Amino acid sequence: MTELSDLAALVVSRARPDEEVEAYVTRSRTTNVRAYGGEIESLSSAEPVGAGIRVVAGGKQGFAWAGTLDEDVLADTLDEARDNASFGQADRFAGVAHPDGVAPPPLDLVRAELLETPTKAKVELALDLERASLGRDERVTGVRVAMYSDSYGEVAVATTTGIEATTEAGLCYLYVSPLVEEDGDTQIGSGTTAARAPSDLDPERAVADGVGRAVRLLGAVKPPSRRVTVVLDPEVTAELLSILGGTLSGDAVLKGRSLFAGREEEAVAAGPVTLLSDPTDPGAFGAGHVDGEGLARRRVPLIEGGTLRGFLYDTASGRRAGRPSTGSASRTYSSTPGVGAPALTLTPGTRSQAELVAAVGDGVYVQEVSGLHSGVNPVSGDFSVGATGLAIRGGALAEPFREATIASTLQRILLDVVEVGADHEWLPGGAAGVTLVVRDISLGGA
């Protein structure tokens, strides 16, 4: 099998003198097992490949991709990208990355065990997950999904400007969503565990989370509308961070599409908020050696003690801003690079979730949110999502609620953060989870 880096170099060697060319080629191996009713519901395996080729000539950018590594098709794809470039409009900041001398972080993201685990063992993990969930609580009536999934991916990036980078990573996870029923009320929960190798997965925890989170919502009713202090579950915080990541994109800022434009060095958040993007942390599932343009991943401080310190840049947005790339180009082979934040994390505080709930006294604990893509406008900052969770009464978790909304603006939420929990943990979505206390949120219900 041809080395990916050789293929990338081959594409780049066909560049014409007056053009910049970037080749991004990838190969992966995936397995997905779903269990249902004590049997394998489906078993999928594949080795997908693909290549994306970017041509910049005279400041005009063209791109073409193909879901193959066939050399003849790659030659056609380069021609197609070149043709596409002739129809763009010139931008003096357009161009591929140049080597910047920053060394990729020394990360070992591939465990031999992941590649060596037989399919049979993966199937057992999925079957066990379903079985354990059904046996966990007598109120569990079924399991919608019990799944084992893994992937191992390799990427090579080469450019006419001298970038020659490779990165590889492996990941596996278990996901379960149990259905529970009591007195005619049905609830569904979800539990996940992710790791670099199957032996590091924690199925017991996925089952406990999945069943526990469903059971405690049984009997939930619509709460009265009011202003409350909310305690966000670590998973909800991680989803909130992912949205904030988009607003901290240098590209969005420069194009007037970010609520943080022109606010560097201003207090945009409460004191407890320190936010950074850290794909160099080996614990982060979004960790990586290089970004989508082949530049080293690096640690980027975004908000420190509530003060906005900077934004994330890829090569083009960095040039436009007169700043170096922060190694934040995110992409797949079928898309051009764009600014992304693969590993956002809040600096944890000192108190446990139980201590935070006790300190809040009266409010709501939000276990899950929905409609993030429909109810949050990252340009205006308007924030409104569906929420389920538990009331907080007398400093303890109390009765469950459902069919409610929580609303504010992203600007207000950051300023209204009261405290960050100590329970920091990297989650498979790319951001780190941690309990977050935010005051003055509109709870919409009856």
Add this chain to the structure above:
Amino acid sequence: MLDPSLVRRVLDSALRTGGEFAEVFAEDARNATARLDDGRVEEVTSGRSRGAGIRVVDGETTGFAHTADLSERGLMAAAEAASAVARRGGGGTRMVAVSSVPEARPSAAVLPETIPKAIKVELLTRADAAARGEGSAIRQVTATYADSRRRILVANSDGLLATDDQIKTRFAVQAVASGDTGLQTGRESQGFSRGFEFFDDYDVEEAGRVAARRALTKLNARPAPSRTLPVVIKNGGGGVLFHEACGHGLEADLVGKRASVFAGRRGQTVASSLVTLVDDGTMGSEWGMYAIDDEGHAAARNVLIEDGVLTDYMYDFLRARSEGREVSTNGRRQSYRHLPMVRMTNTFLVNGTEDPDEIVRQTPHGVYVAQLGGGEVNTATGDFVFGMTEAYLIEDGAVTEPLRDANLIGNGPEVLTLIDVVGNDFAMGPPGTCGKDGQGVPVGDGQPTLRVRALTVGGTAA
């Protein structure tokens, strides 16, 4: 795309370990996009994805493998991987008969690939200029053109062999306006299962102006209420309500796992008698239409709810097989790299009789939603949300001040019974992408103007 004799050999091989059913899904997909941002055509792209997915079913178990290598060697390797789940033996002698490949008719009068890229790019610059012409408060405009062509071939061990040639064209404009209250966004998009003839009667400049006006209007918007109110939804602006409130809950895979509040309710009244809901894959050139679904069956029109009574669920091959019934032709997949599952096509509420203006006049106080964004549903509980991206207050029977973006939340089975007026002005909405278990497929939705007696509006105002 594939020679029928090769397809037959691959199906034979896939059944060698004793599987009961095998299927080859081959796909050759191409797409082209052009995007204008910040006043410049930033990128013109094109892509090609070609490959096959092979499925083997044995009892309740499905094995699946896919490959980008359409040679006999590549397909045989995928067939072997997919068949590894069936280990009962006893296969191997079954001969699969498949007929010759019928010619698929492309769903386009003018193939987009025959149109020079310069003409596609020019649509973007015209939309940009028109949007910016709406005023200096318009600070940013993004315009996107996209076309795709997807040729598929489906063959299975029941002797089915079918092909389709699916062409789609789409255009979208997003504008950002800036004012004293900060930034606001407006969006307009349209798309059809048609070729470039779409632009014969679609005015891209008007699209730019509409997006700009939506953003400008919201600069003066007040925060949405935070409570339960009557909500009137404008025709063509809110079909997503039904997609989320009950569409997903009527998908037989979720029903079969009892992960839907609509399980066991066929034949029962589940909605107001004003509600007749249809899912129609044959519908004109709508975004969610096709000639065959991704399991090779001819598209169909299915009535899901008739006069408030739940008539049927939607089925794919596996669910229909386990219940011993016909498919409803709702088996779809994102690409050859995905397993098919039950999906909607074009889902819509049929026309009622009321004058839409009268519906507003008869609403003393509430919210008027002109455009909804996406949504999300928990099918197990029926709770769903959907976002309003253009909305106004209704005061004393008249549409008044604009509202900032917010989600609405409701419970599917409850909301369906709370629909108390349906207008006579049916319209389809903008093209959508429906996500389920990690797969996105194009879907359409539509409805006449209607009122829901009580929905929770998730704003921040009292």
